[in-house]
Amino acid sequence: MTSRKNRNNRLKDKIFSVWGIISTLIGLILLVIFIGDIIIEGIHRIDWDFLTGLPSRKPEIAGIFTAMMGTIWVLLLTAMISFPIGVAAGVYLEEYGKKGRLSKLLEINISNLAGVPSIIYGLLGLEIFARIMNLGSSILAGSMTLALLILPIIIVATRESIKAVPSSLKDASFALGATKWQTIYLQVLPASFGGILTGVILALSRAVGEAAPLIVVGALAYVPFAPKTPMDEFSVLPIQIFNWISRPQHGFITNAAAAIIILLVITFAMNGVAIYLRNKWQKKIKW
Amino acid sequence: MNYRSETQELIMKKDTMDTPVETNETKKPKKDQEYKIITRNLDVFYGEFQALKNINMKILPYSVTALIGPSGCGKSTYLRVFNRMNDYIDDFRIEGDVIVDRKNIYTEKIEIEQLRKDVGMVFQKPNPFPKTIFENVAYGLRIQGVKDKHFINEKVESSLKQVTLWDEVKDNLKKNALALSGGQQQRLCIARTLAVEPEVILMDEPTSALDPISTGKIEELLFDLKNEYTIVIVTHNMQQAARVSDHTAFFYMGDLIEEGKTTQIFTKPSNKRTENYITGRFG
Incomplete structure (x- = not known):
């Protein structure tokens, strides 16, 4: 039995x-x-000409230079906007916010925001940044839209990393007469920085692949020159890929595949850096 | 019971070593100004739960006061009242007076940061910062905005010497503090507290995570430190309380059952529960 x-x-x-x-x-x-x-x-x-070539009607001479520069611009601006806001919000919610009904509400809404379809953020960006703030279809408007998109991810990652800092460390700092801000700045943030950075990079690598919200904001498929200021019009790799794939000539399909490889390399490299940082910090700080 | 006789032997030895002990009856009542810490009608609540009930106690300066009692009796909560470390607990509430150095630390306008410099704390588990040994001791000065390098160097050295750690680490001040042994870490934590020149040092079971040799070193340290500081120590170790403290207070279920000279508490406790606890019958 x-x-x-x-x-x-x-x-x-x-x-x-x-x-x-x-x-x-x-x-x-x-x-x-x-x-x-x-x-x-x-x-x-993929060769040097492909990386440095401008867009063209002829697939053999078309390159991804403008789209790649657009992606780099968008990435940097998005990081610069979302990092300070997201980390500050995460610190506030974890360390300062009273654990009441309001913070519960905020918490639930931030988690919900992480699940909102990206095209909705595009519409929001179009209305607020492009139209009301009159930024037009600029890199800045696009970056601010993407920053909104990844803020919830950064906030959640920041909170998780801060939560992992042992309270004994904070106790020690407080007991020596440190203020709350000194304790956060000198103990909590350094101890949680690896985790925060990992979250930010993973969020950015999601932003790199977004096309939908940027199309809504007004990013173009054809930009003759690489952008020089944040107010310039722009394209990004995913939009370029999307545009090429919808063309009838087979040459553009090849171009699209090549551009996808470049995009994948960027994404994998960013994830690699994130994993490296996480391991490095985990090894450095042991309690 | 073997345990008891050992503890009592210790007390007897101490009795003969000490300068003539005044018994409770002959002692003149001291004025309040002579005490370092006074609590009057102190009630502490966590939400609905009352952790401390109507505590009245006075703590003398330049002495070691031990708080004993079974887990959950409120002694750690009581300790953390003195430097307001309970303030971070969400539903913490306090009633009554806590007077440190003639100032009511819960009602008068005091800077909480200044209070914590005056009333330092050492924790149960050694908790050095993940920084160098030097920076651990210098931390308290740096957060006060002290920039004078010479002063900081001297303060780090003298603090480490006070805890007899200097000779062990003077060549490795740049080493990460987490690489030290547990006992060394705890002495570092004491040095870190001394560096900001406190008047009172609170210790929350400072040796419970340490081996007997490290424990012995810290107990020896207490004998030196009490000449300059007022020390309040929470301990689960009866022999430790008997060895190091001048006064002992026994807590049970949030009540202060009995307090007095350590010699008296351990040899002729007036309360049955105190006797049961110190002889190991419960707790």
Whole structure:
């Protein structure tokens, strides 16, 4: 009786582990097929001319320079806007906000914001930044929109990292007569900085891949020159890719694949840096 | 019970060592000004729960006062009243008077940062900052805005010497404090507290996470420190309380059951519960 039950359980165990392996492989195989396909299609197209070329009607001479510069501009501005606001909000909610009904409400809403479709942020950005603030379809308007999009992620990451700082560290600082701000600035933030940075980078690598909100704000597919100021019109890699894929000539499909490789490299590199920083900080600070 | 006789032996030894002990009856009542800390009708609540009930106690300067009692009796809460470390607990509420150096620290306008410089604290688990040994001791001065390098250097050295850590670390001041042993870390934490020149030092079970040798070093330290500071120590170790303290207060379920000279509490406690606790029958 017991042995049959055991055998039965062991069978279930086997079945589940096989199911787990298959499930894991499905994701992995699809990713490999996708990346392989893209690389086969586009890798031969990547050369110096492709990286530094301006957009063109002819696929053979079209390059991604303007879109790449646009992406870099947007990335930097988005980081500069979202980092201080997101971290400050996270610190406030975790350290200063009274744990009452209001903070509960804020907390729930911030989590909800993280799940709002990005195109909605685009509409918000169009109305507030492009129209009311009269920034037009500029890099600044686009960056502010993306900053809004990733703020919830940064706030949540900041709060989680701060929560992980042991209270004994704060106690020690307070007991020596430190003010709240001194304790946060000198103890809490340095101890949680690795986690905060990781969150910010992961949020930014999400922003890099966004096309929808920027299209709504008015980013263009065809920009003849690389942007020089935050008020210039711009394009970004995902929009360029989207535009190329919708063209009939096969040359543009190749271009799109090549641009996807570049975008993937940027994203993977950012995630790599995030993982590196996280490991480095985890090793450095042990309690 | 073996345990008891050991503790009592200790007390006897101490009795003979001490200068003539005045018994309770002959002692003249002291004026309030002579006490470092006075609590009157102190009630402490966490929400609905009353953690301390009507505590009246006076603590003499330049002495070691031990707070003993089973876990959850309120002794740590009481300790944290003196430097207002309970303030961060959300539903913490206090009634009554707490007077430190003739100032009511909960009603008068006092700077809480200044209070914590005057009333330092050492915690149960050594909690050095993840910085260098030097910066750990200098931290209290730096947050006060002290810039004078010479002064900071001297203060770090003298504080480390006070806790007998200087010889062990003087060549490694730039080393991360977390690399020190537990006992060294705890002495570093005491040095860090001394560097801001407190008058009172609160210790919350400072040796419970340490080995016997490190514990011995810290207990020795207490004998030196009480010449300059007023020390209040929470301990679970009866022998420690007997060894290091001049006065002892026994807490049980939020009540102050009995307080007095350590010799008296440990040899002829007037309350049955005190006797049961110190002889190890419960707690």
